[in-house]
Amino acid sequence: MTASVSIWGVGTSRFARQPDTPPTHLAWQAVTEALDDAGVAPAAIEAVYAGTVFGDPGVTTRTLQHLGITGVPIVTVENACASGTTAFHEAQAAVGQGRYETVLAFGIETMTAVFDGPIEPLASDPEGAQGFAMPSLYGMAAQRYLHCHGVAPEQMALVAVKNRRNALNNPRAQHSGEFTVEQILASRPISDPLTLLQCCDISDAAAAAVLGPDRGAHTPAGTPDVAVRSTALASGQAWDHTTDLVWGWQLVADTATAAFESAGIGPGDIDVLEVHDAFTIGEIVTTEALGLCELGGGGALVESGHTSLGGTQPVNPSGGLLARGHPLGATGLGQIAEIVWQLRGDATGRQVDGARLGVVETMGGGTAGIDGNACVVAVLEAPGGRR
């Protein structure tokens, strides 16, 4: 028997390259905001699920100790780019199954500490050791996709235009700006057809959410609870390169189907989404796999304005990974925070009017993403339920 689970509060640090800001300070910004938003004290937290990818062993317990969260079960999870949403998924399950009443989901990553300077390939990562890094993987996927489905490079670039513009109204975003399609395409080539402005940057940040049973209308801090309608987590099958589906398509589709069925919704019901756009091709493939359009229709979808702010189903109003930033372990909880703000009407300057149902999707995969990827999809609902 599963109890209803709500998000009581959320918080994030700024997303930026900020090597001089220690992890304890990033954690303080995110967790203190989430606790205040939830109206609970650090001592009320009964368990923690924390996500980090390249964080030093113990970085989560150490930073939380400084905030007075200690002496409770703290489980640090790693699931590549989906680590933050994996922590959220496990926290949601722990509350839903009645293991705990008040659980903190937390994510932290200080990528400048790892990726400034020359990078040694991971010993266990044969693709990475051969130079097959994430941009290469996504570049190959984009090439294949353009070839099979007739999407134009200009349509791919429109994702970057949209998301970097959205971030202009997100004061915590890493890279905002007004760009033209031509400027996006003319930026430095990274992995053909991806150019620099179609790739996310490395980032340092923390993000957090406090989860518990629904508290109804009267919450300590006055901010209403947001309901978790469902979450789903799956790890990926190896990519079948003989199909026309590029990397991630099937995994996202399967995970979304599980989450949507569990929530009793269809793709057409969704008002706002934060999805995994580490590279522009990612958002195009993901909007298709989530069912916002047909296979191969993702380019036309972004071109139509359907996913823009003011469109029918805005995608990545925060700026997404491309513009808000992509601090691996913190990313998923940054997405959760944005959707919570949207569903409470608190996303000043980038608010999706009347948003009642929001979806978060995160795709994880090391450089060996072909055989080591993972996906989390979560369905969140505005206070008071749907109209």
Add this chain to the structure above:
Amino acid sequence: MTASVSIWGVGTSRFARQPDTPPTHLAWQAVTEALDDAGVAPAAIEAVYAGTVFGDPGVTTRTLQHLGITGVPIVTVENACASGTTAFHEAQAAVGQGRYETVLAFGIETMTAVFDGPIEPLASDPEGAQGFAMPSLYGMAAQRYLHCHGVAPEQMALVAVKNRRNALNNPRAQHSGEFTVEQILASRPISDPLTLLQCCDISDAAAAAVLGPDRGAHTPAGTPDVAVRSTALASGQAWDHTTDLVWGWQLVADTATAAFESAGIGPGDIDVLEVHDAFTIGEIVTTEALGLCELGGGGALVESGHTSLGGTQPVNPSGGLLARGHPLGATGLGQIAEIVWQLRGDATGRQVDGARLGVVETMGGGTAGIDGNACVVAVLEAPGGRR
């Protein structure tokens, strides 16, 4: 409502410095043995909790993919030296709460890939950066303990004598041998009063357990299920250096109390234990904190033979971390495997006669263990229940 949870099968690789054995091969040894022991196919695994500390991001999903375990939720956890038992704890909870029916708990660590050669201190670890590594922490704890409680260095050395002797009958152990107390104390000083033979080594290994609901007498592979009576996980409070309790004492005592109460047992009921003896002082402090003797009585306890093979409550029949080896993420599941073999009567050469109730304890902590530690205690019961 929590269902009864059993261990269907266990497996481990050899524990050794084996830098030329790739992680996929270590995983294959451990997981294949566990699956065969459980009598289930890779496709039967519905979810995985995997522990690693210094493993590359994705190492767990990549190695499992090669074994045909893919497309299911895989959550990689990190909880310092307690990562393997944290994975076990979460797997146990997932089965007990009915989230899944067949769950793999898996641990892997290839420490030679990280710790051969000069070691850079972790950026987030101020104690480590000042040279305050694990042997220093345990050395200071030992100094304090000897001062406060009158334990003799010779008693501490007896832990190493016992565990290295026990490992003589464990073909997968890393360091076995027949030593005298004098030889232990005369080995190279590491962090006074700890000498080389009182410290565990770095190690490369994998270990695994398959968990599910109890299947009764008839199992596919013919090996009986071992019941999980309880598990408890807690993270530590900062060490209060104004007390006479050395590092870890209170955390282990609190976690053990929770596990024993949940299982409805007392310390006197336990027939066999695998506990965290990364350094000799660790076993002495832990046997006290688990309630096998009074505070300060741990030295006399080992000297009495109470914890030797043939004694009333043998501790670390496998050789423990000191002699079997301590490959961080794999350690906890190595302990679980040993207790399962003991409770099934399969621990040839080191069998504790008639063992019905076994306990695993793992203590985790980075070099900043003072404020970032964790503990897991699990109570396991022989097939057919207690006499």
